[in-house]
Amino acid sequence: MTAAIYLARYHLRILVIEDGRSRAATIPLTRNHAGFPDGISGVDLLGRMRAQAELYGVAFRHGCASALVKDTDGFSVALDGERISARTILLATGVVNRRPAMNMALHDEAVANGQIRYCPVCDAYEITDKSVAVIGTGDQGVEEAVFLRSYTDDVTLVSPNADHRLTADHVERLNRFGIRILTGPVERFELGKNFITVSHAEGRSTFASIYPALGSDIRSELTTDLDLGRTAAGCLKVDSHQRTDIHGLYAAGDVVLGLDQMSHAMGQAAVAATAIRNDLSETTALLRRRAVGRPSGPR
Ligand SMILES: Cc1cc2nc3c(=O)[nH]c(=O)nc-3n(C[C@H](O)[C@H](O)[C@H](O)COP(=O)(O)OP(=O)(O)OC[C@H]3O[C@@H](n4cnc5c(N)ncnc54)[C@H](O)[C@@H]3O)c2cc1C
Known part of the structure; x- marks a missing residue:
């Protein structure tokens, strides 16, 4: 959600796919998330972030993505029998506690x-x-x-x-x-x-x-057929800009080895979004399209 907000504000077209199994949604009341001295529930926090993302035109689809394929122009994602194409993918698929x-x-x-x-x-x-x-x-x-x-x-x-x-x-x-x-x-x-x-x-x-303390299962199953670096437990390996080993594929949050905290996931998402924006601007006419003039601010 953080990455979506950043990316939409970089004037990129964003689709968030989620199947409603966010660990954040199960937080009764977080008291360590900065800026909320009285705490905030995971559901409330996600609702606020979604509203903020929608303000900038982010689209949402509910459902479980069942396949991720690298093709010549980017990637395609299988969702409910449909194939969705994207130039770039950010995996922020989290983990599931046992x-x-x-x-x-x-x-x-x-x-x-x-x-x-x-x-x-x-x-x-x-x-x-x-x-x-x-x-x-x-x-x-x-x-x-x-x-x-x-x-x-x-x-x-x-x-x-x-x-x-x-x-x-x-x-x-x-x-x-x-x-x-x-x-x-x-x-x-x-x-x-x-x-x-x-x-x-x-x-x-x-x-x-x-x-x-029974461990967790890393939700990196979409990358099983991709030649990617991962830890023994299945966490995706990324560089300091959240890039995986495959060009155009980024990862952030719990699916990457880290502190498994929202603030950490959000920081990684901001880094990933900025890397995506910069990497795309190297290979496309993004900057030229911006110069031609697209509406700025909420849309
Ligand atoms: C009970 C509990 C309390 C916690 N309390 C705190 C706290 O107080 N403070 C704190 O900082 N952290 C807390 N955490 C940890 C925090 O929830 C996670 O660190 C954070 O949610 C990680 O964000 P994420 O985006 O990586 O993963 P998630 O929030 O788990 O989101 C992953 C998303 O990916 C989607 N997804 C995955 N695979 C697919 C697929 N194939 N197709 C479609 N969608 C898919 C899921 O639907 C979900 O929306 C808590 C966790 C738990 C379980």
Whole structure:
């Protein structure tokens, strides 16, 4: 959305395709996003950004793009049986957090209430001095539990399955930080007014919040057939201007390895949009068309 606003204000014709699975849309109330001292929900923020983009003529299509093909003039995208052509593509397709095995409606309710949280960088401040559990194990689970330990001394690491994948070093570290270790499987979740109860192999425990640390799936599937650099996890590799290895294809946000924060995604989007504008102006008559005169300002 940030890139769309920038690009439209560079007098480029922009189509945003989205299938409504933005992680940002699930944020109940962000309190670390600069400029909103009282916080703002993800839905409100996205609504404001969309209104701003539409002011400058950005078009939107709802649906899941199913293929991305590089052709001689640029790219074509398959959407609902249609082929959409574009000179340039910016992939800002994000990631999907792996969820604990639980009823989806209950899960979404818990996320909306802050009883399940996915982003310690974003909202661990809100669990200061509260009891918190991390569902996870191995390096990822241990790192997240240790991160949270600087907010509260009541941290528990519970394995999602019947066994933990903890080395002696992991256990020593968890003990040193006073982090409790519980064994799963994590099976049953119940929501209270300000708490969440979970059943595991050793009984039932109640926490103010639970952080699943189960990893995420990178939404880079559109590039599977393209010869692109990517990390082992599937994050797209880009240069300092957000260019991928394929000319005309850019990437920004969580789909690129980074902090997985909105401010970071927005910064990358601004860089990508400006690179797109500059790269296009090198290869097209963009500057000449501007000189002929197109309307400026909102349209
Ligand atoms: C519960 C929660 C709370 C969070 N709290 C904060 C916070 O307080 N502060 C903060 O900075 N960050 C927070 N984050 C992280 C933040 O949401 C992400 O860093 C941010 O949304 C990344 O933006 P993005 O554009 O890369 O990806 P997303 O916001 O996930 O957007 C990706 C978009 O791509 C679309 N898409 C993907 N593939 C396709 C396809 N094939 N066809 C069509 N559309 C497609 C999706 O529909 C979606 O619209 C939170 C995340 C979660 C889950």
